Amino acid sequence: xxxxxxxxxxxxxxxxxxxxxxxxxxxxxxxxxxxxxxxxxxxxxxxxxxxxxxxxxxxxxxxxxxxxxxxxxxxxxxxxxxxxxxxxxxxxxxxxxxxxxxxxxxxxxxxxxxxxxxxxxxxxxxxxxxxxxxxxxxxxxxxxxxxxxxxxxxxxxxxxxxxxxxxxxxxxxxxxxxxxxxxxxxxxxxxxxxxxxxxxxxxxxxxxxxxxxxxxxxxxxxxxxxxxxxxxxxxxxxxxxxxxxxxxxxxxxxxxxxxxxxxxxxxxxxxxxxxxxxxxxxxxxxxxxxxxxxxxxxxxxxxxxxxxxxxxxxxxxxxxxxxxxxxxxxxxxxxxxxxxxxxxxxxxxxxxxxxxxxxxxxxxxxxxxxxxxxxxxxxxxxxxxxxxxxxxxxxxxxxxxxxxxxxxxxxxxxxxxxxxxxxxxxxxxxxxxxxxxxxxxxxxxxxxxxxxxxxxxxxxxxxxxxxxxxxxx
Numbered sequence: 001x002x003x004x005x006x007x008x009x010x011x012x013x014x015x016x017x018x019x020x021x022x023x024x025x026x027x028x029x030x031x032x033x034x035x036x037x038x039x040x041x042x043x044x045x046x047x048x049x050x051x052x053x054x055x056x057x058x059x060x061x062x063x064x065x066x067x068x069x070x071x072x073x074x075x076x077x078x079x080x081x082x083x084x085x086x087x088x089x090x091x092x093x094x095x096x097x098x099x100x101x102x103x104x105x106x107x108x109x110x111x112x113x114x115x116x117x118x119x120x121x122x123x124x125x126x127x128x129x130x131x132x133x134x135x136x137x138x139x140x141x142x143x144x145x146x147x148x149x150x151x152x153x154x155x156x157x158x159x160x161x162x163x164x165x166x167x168x169x170x171x172x173x174x175x176x177x178x179x180x181x182x183x184x185x186x187x188x189x190x191x192x193x194x195x196x197x198x199x200x201x202x203x204x205x206x207x208x209x210x211x212x213x214x215x216x217x218x219x220x221x222x223x224x225x226x227x228x229x230x231x232x233x234x235x236x237x238x239x240x241x242x243x244x245x246x247x248x249x250x251x252x253x254x255x256x257x258x259x260x261x262x263x264x265x266x267x268x269x270x271x272x273x274x275x276x277x278x279x280x281x282x283x284x285x286x287x288x289x290x291x292x293x294x295x296x297x298x299x300x301x302x303x304x305x306x307x308x309x310x311x312x313x314x315x316x317x318x319x320x321x322x323x324x325x326x327x328x329x330x331x332x333x334x335x336x337x338x339x340x341x342x343x344x345x346x347x348x349x350x351x352x353x354x355x356x357x358x359x360x361x362x363x364x365x366x367x368x369x370x371x372x373x374x375x376x377x378x379x380x381x382x383x384x385x386x387x388x389x390x391x392x393x394x395x396x397x398x399x400x401x402x403x404x405x406x407x408x409x410x411x412x413x414x415x416x417x418x419x420x421x422x423x424x425x426x427x428x429x430x431x432x433x434x435x436x437x438x439x440x441x442x443x444x445x446x447x448x449x450x451x452x453x454x455x456x457x458x459x460x461x462x463x464x465x466x467x468x469x470x471x472x473x
Contacts, residue, residue, distance in 0.1 A: 387465075
């Protein structure tokens with residue numbers, strides 16, 4: 001470990017006692033995510049789609065959730081898409097999960113994944129399809145039964161649950177086919193692999209770990225190959241255990257990704273198999289800070305976003321306080337690490353004021369998702385034909401090249417930092433080619449800048465239009 005743990009402690013103490021809204025920096029680029037769980041309708045949906053009216057109710061519940069996430073400047077939604085050998089989209093491989101219609105194997109009458117993608121994109125958010133990989137549910141329930149009947153020997157039983165066998169090469173092919181199906185049919189921004197590991201009940205022996213790690217890595221390679229062949233801009237990520245391995249001064253207490261469940265997640269970043277990691281650092285104190293720093297130190301210029309267990313702030317779950325979580329978030333930002341909340345419900349329920357803090361202080365301004373410069377670093381050309389219709393107060397533009405995917409719009413006065421300051425963002429990741437300007441009664445000139453971004457998140461130079469103020473300068 002190269003990280004200086006004395007510095008980690010100093011930063012921890014500093015953020016514990018002196019951080020305030022004024023101390024928080026506001027980066028232009030940062031992953032701000034939530035895990036949005038569908039299993040059992042834990043986060044969504046809380047009602048079934050069984051008629052036109054109930055479908056509308058289910059869809060409105062999601063749009064209300066997304067509206068509130070947008071107000072908190074969340075830019076990434078990890079939506080549970082493969083649940084337990086079941087899906088929330090029409091699949092040719094696996095049956096419907098019962099969370100949407102109330103009946104396992106039955107369609108809710110619409111495509112929830114397509115709907116969610118469209119609604120996220122309307123709000124400038126990325127949607128990543130969260131795929132639960134190894135667990136396939138109760139041994140005699142719909143998902144597990146289907147896989148067992150069609151693929152003999154691919155599923156094993158542990159207690160009452162079924163798990164796919166990582167040691168069987170057909171498991172890698174099967175999971176990769178699911179990810180390929182999602183990537184081919186949907187305009188997703190990412191594939192997020194959950195539980196890409198051995199079940200903890202197996203209690204892996206030290207001598208078997210290298211083979212077990214290779215088995216899990218084989219699955220990751222298969223997914224990477226299928227997804228990137230179709231859409232190389234789709235981000236591949238996973239949620240490893242929160243501690244990669246023992247550190248030189250801090251022990252993992254027998255529970256870590258590398259030696260307990262055979263996740264070689266840092267190597268997946270190094271070898272280019274993953275674009276992002278969301279380690280589940282659902283701990284506090286010295287079980288959080290040094291391990292978060294370790295993930296960032298070993299990021300290999302990829303994106304790290306710490307999973308935060310904000311459910312522990314609920315009286316039913318733990319005894320965490322909002323100050324504990326605030327300290328973690330201050331530290332993550334100081335280290336250039338993004339954040340991902342588990343779960344969405346606890347954020348939106350404003351447990352101990354967490355939503356108010358995130359929306360009004362931590363994420364006061366929007367942030368762009370860091371670009372995938374390791375995959376492509378050439379930005380698109382700036383938007384062309386920038387024009388302003390004074391009568392309609394419409395600022396419009398056109399793409400200058402085929403690399404353009406979406407646009408960002410900034411508003412500033414001549415004394416501010418233009419496109420470099422997040423507080424100047426007035427629209428991010430929009431597909432629109434025009435924006436209505438509010439009535440102008442400003443004393444000084446107002447500058448509007450429009451940039452293009454490509455599928456990899458690279459941003460162009462700005463095209464600029466200035467509306468003169470009353471005081472001509």
